[in-house]
Amino acid sequence: MSTFTLEVVTPERKVYAEVVNMVIVKGTEGEMGILPNHVPLVSPLKIAPIIIKKDRSEEVLAVGGGFVEIRKDKVVILAESAERAADIDAARAQEAKKRAEKRLSGKSDEYDFRRAELALQRAMNRLNVKQGR
Amino acid sequence: MAKGMREIKRQIKSKQNTKQITKAMEMVAASKLRRAQEAAVAARPYTDKILEVVSGIASSGGSVKHPMLQTREVKRTAYLVITSDRGLAGGYNVNVLRKVTTALRENHKSASEYAIYVVGRKGRDFLSRRGIAIAEEVTGLSDSPKFSDIKQVAASAVRGFEEGAFDELYIVYNQFHNAITQTPVLKKLLPLGEIKSTGEKADYEYEPSPEEVLNVLLPKYAETVIYSAILEGKASEFGARMTAMGNATKNATKMIAGLTLTYNRARQAAITQEIAEIVGGANAQQ
Numbered sequence: 001m002s003t004f005t006l007e008v009v010t011p012e013r014k015v016y017a018e019v020v021n022m023v024i025v026k027g028t029e030g031e032m033g034i035l036p037n038h039v040p041l042v043s044p045l046k047i048a049p050i051i052i053k054k055d056r057s058e059e060v061l062a063v064g065g066g067f068v069e070i071r072k073d074k075v076v077i078l079a080e081s082a083e084r085a086a087d088i089d090a091a092r093a094q095e096a097k098k099r100a101e102k103r104l105s106g107k108s109d110e111y112d113f114r115r116a117e118l119a120l121q122r123a124m125n126r127l128n129v130k131q132g133r
Numbered sequence: 134m135a136k137g138m139r140e141i142k143r144q145i146k147s148k149q150n151t152k153q154i155t156k157a158m159e160m161v162a163a164s165k166l167r168r169a170q171e172a173a174v175a176a177r178p179y180t181d182k183i184l185e186v187v188s189g190i191a192s193s194g195g196s197v198k199h200p201m202l203q204t205r206e207v208k209r210t211a212y213l214v215i216t217s218d219r220g221l222a223g224g225y226n227v228n229v230l231r232k233v234t235t236a237l238r239e240n241h242k243s244a245s246e247y248a249i250y251v252v253g254r255k256g257r258d259f260l261s262r263r264g265i266a267i268a269e270e271v272t273g274l275s276d277s278p279k280f281s282d283i284k285q286v287a288a289s290a291v292r293g294f295e296e297g298a299f300d301e302l303y304i305v306y307n308q309f310h311n312a313i314t315q316t317p318v319l320k321k322l323l324p325l326g327e328i329k330s331t332g333e334k335a336d337y338e339y340e341p342s343p344e345e346v347l348n349v350l351l352p353k354y355a356e357t358v359i360y361s362a363i364l365e366g367k368a369s370e371f372g373a374r375m376t377a378m379g380n381a382t383k384n385a386t387k388m389i390a391g392l393t394l395t396y397n398r399a400r401q402a403a404i405t406q407e408i409a410e411i412v413g414g415a416n417a418q419q
Contacts, residue, residue: 010179012176012279029341040338
């Protein structure tokens with residue numbers, strides 16, 4: 001099976017760097033399955049899990065926004081946050097979810113609303129990945 | 134003489150205590166410096182990559198227009214000042230704050246011409262003591278700050294520029310050269326101005342469009358630059374503290390040596406005097 005290198009980079013560190021067979025990401029325009037020799041492309045990402053397929057095994061990473069850069073033999077995902085399922089603190093995500101929900105139900109200006117919405121998305125994303133979707 | 138000796142002894146003791154503390158602080162700063170340097174290095178790939186993609190877009194399409202790239206007439210300037218929470222770091226905070234106050238004095242006539250964002254308790258206290266209004270502040274950052282810790286202040290500074298609250302954004306921080314040298318710098322962050330194309334032309338497809346990608350990327354890029362400046366500031370802080378505390382330890386050692394010498398002299402003088410008195414007494418009895 002042909003392969004390519006996948007790197008997931010956050011401002012703090014390199015979260016993932018391995019040779020994989022396929023990665024599925026959710027771009028702003030829709031879901032994309034990236035196989036080797038994909039056409040070079042840049043696209044922003046949604047707050048959603050990415051699915052990595054490698055030698056018949058699958059791994060899911062919780063990626064919080066950012067974008068993907070695809071080159072011939074290499075795919076780089078730049079995200080503000082990215083965690084493996086094992087690294088996610090479920091209790092904290094649960095807490096964040098509750099907080100965001102509370103803020104959304106209360107009245108607030110547009111900016112706060114948008115922020116709470118994003119926080120909720122991030123929390124849900126983490127919980128989904130943690131619970132194996 | 135005995136009284137003077139006790140006084141000297143007390144001074145030696147006090148210097149020894151100080152030396153212990155400065156020595157410990159030096160070693161703590163040294164180990165934290167290493168970690169801060171690693172963090173600064175770890176943040177680099179992210180920033181480099183974003184810059185690469187941004188310049189890729191800039192070099193591929195001729196008609197890239199974005200408010201963050203364009204220079205406007207400057208009516209109001211914002212400064213993002215990065216200081217530490219704690220002192221005892223030599224000239225670390227003083228240098229940065231002097232840079233800020235000079236810039237404010239030279240470039241602005243009234244307080245309505247600038248906005249200040251500040252990171253670190255020292256900077257906040259200094260500026261608010263001088264009656265300078267602070268738009269937003271972050272204090273109590275950990276020694277290895279996370280991106281999420283500074284995200285808010287970075288985002289609001291960038292947003293202020295986008296919304297036109299100010300027309301320039303400068304960032305003032307200590308640039309890290311090595312453990313002994315840090316220089317305060319005033320760097321223009323926004324507008325980004327001309328982005329140099331890296332020469333390497335990559336034919337990417339942009340989804341949904343180059344403009345949309347820039348819209349997402351440029352604010353992110355600015356935020357990351359702020360983040361790496363904060364990381365560099367942290368490294369500088371520990372470097373400055375390490376050097377300052379190293380000097381303090383050295384000075385304490387020197388003072389202790391000097392005092393010990395005086396102490397021993399005084400002790401010998403006292404002994405000599407005592408012997409002289411005894412001999413004098415014995416002679417008198419003969």
